[in-house]
Amino acid sequence: MIQTQIALIQRELWEHRAIYVAPLVIAVIVSLMLVTGQVAVSAFDQAIDIVILGATNLGDNERAAAVTLMMTATSPMFLITMWIMTIFYALDSLYAERKDRSILFWRSLPVTDAETVVSKLLIALIVIPLITFALIMLTHLMILAIVSVWLGFHGADAWHLIWQAAPLIDTWIATLIFVLTLPLWLSPFIGWFLFVSAFAKRSPFLIAFLPMVILPMLEKITFGTTMFAQVFFTRSVRMPLVRGLDLSDFMSDSGIDQEVIAESGLSLLSLIDITSYLASPGLWAGLVVCGLFTAAAVYMRRFRDET
């Protein structure tokens, strides 16, 4: 059972290499941009002196906040990539095997339809987030390393200014919780995408997104209400996990507000309210919806005759 799941997940990674290539590309781009930026800044001696002087004169708390900000500023890019990749992956996962006509081959192997569909759900809910998390960690280390080299080059004490200041473990645990809770919160969408992927004869992308546009419009025209729009919007941006923050803020390129970090006593982890997340009826209702769509996807794969 477990061995079959591992093999199935491995199979998905062979087929969908974007799952690790896309975040890797982002990590490389971020690192390159940082190096380029620093080379550019290095042209102005005065500016460097001021930056280093400023960093040295900061209190421990402010310096930790600044370093955290520097690291996490890249996270929104990873999270947006993660979500776009999840959408494309889920929509392709049960459609590609029908399009390339390999479905009968896969179904001629001793693996149940449920096992196959579950492996694809696990990729979207767990594997993509974990890979994204690993590359976020790697990027953090790259950023700190590049900045350290730059500081060292200009005679500053990088160990003191950067490595001692960075609350790495705290930031990483908070990031890990965030990347794992986000897909669960958005799971009704993932379930819907899997179902459309198993159901669509063509254009799964269009079939998946058209109802999300048309239903709110029809509702608005017919009843003058905006219930669907609110459900979609609330689900998309209001995950009850990070205190005082909308996802919409987090997804915007400003990252996390520095004031909020300072108030929190420099800990991203302390901003995370796992209790209110778990106690949210929206989470559990969403998981039920995801389960129903997944079951429907299994049913489609099992009963549809592909001749």
Add this chain to the structure above:
Amino acid sequence: MTSLISAKNVSKKFGSFYAVDNVSFDIEPGTITGLIGPNGAGKTTLLKAMLGLTDCQGSLSVLGLDPFRQRKELMQNICFIADVSVLPRWIRVSQLLSFIESIHPRFSRKRAEELLAQTKIGAKAKVRELSKGMVTQLHLSIITAVDAKLLVLDEPTLGLDIIFRKEFYANLLHDYFEEGRTILVTTHQVEEIENLLTDVMFINDGKLILDATMDSLPDRYVELMASGEDAVRARALNPFYERDVFGKKAFTFEGVDRDQLRELGDVRTPGIADLFVAKIKGAAA
């Protein structure tokens, strides 16, 4: 001995159209059965029902299992190559072997690698880089390396050139077919498999119109070539099919004494292809 496959009153309906219409038969272990029928006769639908890839009405038992409900258990003991079951183009040969090794309890990777070593297929190659013939070779190597009781082939050599086709069946007999293994095969190229078969079934319009062992065919069916007066007399004996061959008439008889016919002209046992045409056309007339 219990049957490997047992079908009783099996039907499959698409809307109001019966793709398979009330079919009953048994397939015994150790046989090579040819399932022959024109396009759209219901061959593939029937095979899919046997493989648990589609549901059906009636009672169908394969290796003592209900194919649709117990597909996973069934697939541990069945292998399947079909024109429509193509290997994924993105996968590498080595990845394919690793994957099957980890999900199939009866697959021997060593055996598959031995078989592949006799071909030009490299382990690093992707399926999309292989020719159609090589993909079929790859597929056959994989299923030959599975210790399965039943092998189902649905138009396995479609689109292959003559060399690959000959080689395919030679390898099939040489490497796969051993004691206790059973093969069920459908193909349009009837002549190619005629000599391999132990049993034959004809299907037309979803109905089974012949289910016989190859050994029993000479006793049941005779083809007579006659002309002139003899042809008139032959026609009186109720052939179920008649055709023109080079100015002579060829009659196909069922259950008529061979010695009696010999007096009217040359007699022979019809080949599967001729018999098939006679059965289909004869039924239509």
